Amino acid sequence: MVREYRNNELEAHFKSIHGNPVITTCLDPLERFAANVYTRELFLDVRREIVGVGGVNFVTKVRRSTTIVYTIEDYGIPGRPLTLLYDRVVNRVQCPCQFWLRKGYPCRHMFFVLKHEHARKIPSKLVLNRWRKDTKSLENYGEGRAYECSERGFLLRQGALHSASQWFSFVATHSPGLFKTAMSGIRALCEQIEAACDQKGPSAKGRDTPSVKDPVVVKTKVAPGLRK
Incomplete structure (x- = not known):
């Protein structure tokens, strides 16, 4: 069983490195960048967030020095706006939904801001090393x-x-x-x-294939019989 688990891990890692998933969303640059950076399993989750950009509505956009303040709201939830901050100098996006802190990859609100800014790559600060497919060779x-x-x-x-x-x-x-x-x-x-x-x-x-012996049989202990 352990041998099968380890072999599945190697096969999944090999597919992540050499496989090219089909691009299905309208945000081709962002989806292609995610496919080249993230592992195959995590890329499927990231693509769902990219698809979720269609469910985000734009409200306002205000520029304050080098920071751009976006106000957006989710489709079907009017009256609950979200305020996102985008800094072009440090290439950073902050979202109050805390999705990135929980999951470790950008949410649909962040992808909406990247789309509005015509970004072709996910900021490097939003890509954690543990999700990159080139971390392990x-x-x-x-x-x-x-x-x-x-x-x-x-x-x-x-x-x-x-x-x-x-x-x-x-x-x-x-x-x-x-x-x-x-x-x-x-x-x-x-x-x-x-x-x-x-x-x-x-x-x-045969040095690398040690033999596994049977375990030692131990006599089981039973509860003592009760006398009438």
Whole structure:
């Protein structure tokens, strides 16, 4: 079960890096920027907020020095205006709904202000590092002394190679010439890796896959019988 969870994590991370979701909203630059920055799973939530811009109504706009004060209201909730602050100098947007503080990504009110300002990117201060898909690289899986001789390191390296080989196979099958080149390269690489394993000895092959033994059986304790 844990092996499947870790493999699913690697596959989801690989799709986030190499996948290109279909752009469906009218705010193409903002949606495309979000698709290139956020992970695939979070991008779906961010896109819902971009779509929600259609449910925001404009009320007033006032310029105060370098700050622009927007007053907006949600569709269907008249009489409850929201005041947003947009600073062009520091490229910052503040919204009183506190959605960004709870979720970690911009709300539909912020996207409405970015749309009104003709912004093509989400401000860097609104993009948290933990939601970026380039925070974790596939090449870094399994690195470090803690992962060298453990089963987790073995599974991470296996999953990373499996994910990378899927894209390699897709590209190599576009033409017969690329297919032959890929097959010859794979055979040569396999021979090289097998030769390196033989030099290390048979003990090195099974070092990364420790065996799991059965647990020790302990006699259960029962409640003592009651005498009449």
